[in-house]
Amino acid sequence: MTAGASARKLVISLHDATPFHLDRLRKAEAVFLELGISKITYLLVPEYHGGYPSAGHPGFPGFCREARPFAVDWHLHGYHHLESPPQGEAAGGGLDGLKRRFMTAGEGEFLALDPQAQRRKLEDGRDSFRRCLGTDPLGFVAPAWLFNAALPPLLREMGFRYTEDHRRMYRVDTGARLESPVITWATRTFLRKYGSLIVCPALARIWAKAPVLRVAMHPFDFDHPSTVASIKSVLRGLMPGREQAFSSDLDFSPGGAS
């Protein structure tokens, strides 16, 4: 591996850390160990689908604080990870609402929320994050990477530094952005699951020269042996040529994609 500022970076993440997925998170960690991952970002959901409070679970805060043989950077990830019922026009009912639900399985939690509702979820989420980890989150990732223009100013005001969508990572305090495509597997339907097994390795080849590449995994991936095999193969292909990084390791300065 070429070390140093100019090396290509690999940002690996595990989404949807919640007590609901605790067994799957353990399975995922066995894979991270086997692969020799050294740095990984975990995304904490404060109250998954409204029924699984992370901070109130007897074992989950302990899981969050466990010592691990690899470094973990925790970010906040939505609040319920589920869209609230549509509220009037702002929620984008009708065809837009249907489309959104179809595309995100109702997980575009922050997309249609007004600033006040976003602020409440961020404040409650930060509180849960503190109770689980004893620190404030510096990164926030909206579920399904979907958000509206109200989110970045709110994050900045609340002291967050990093967020991201499908295409880029952002410094919310400076407004800087970094092109960083993401490879992620789907398991929700038969077609998407088998599609991912072809698409994900192809994307790794297409984006081979991208200065910053993200690989995002989800707990449900670890229910599917063929998906796990694909994850392992893609990461084994990428890891030797790239330096593993957290958001805080990346150079967001203009032109500084390294």
Ligand SMILES: [Zn+2]
């Ligand atoms: Zn998620």
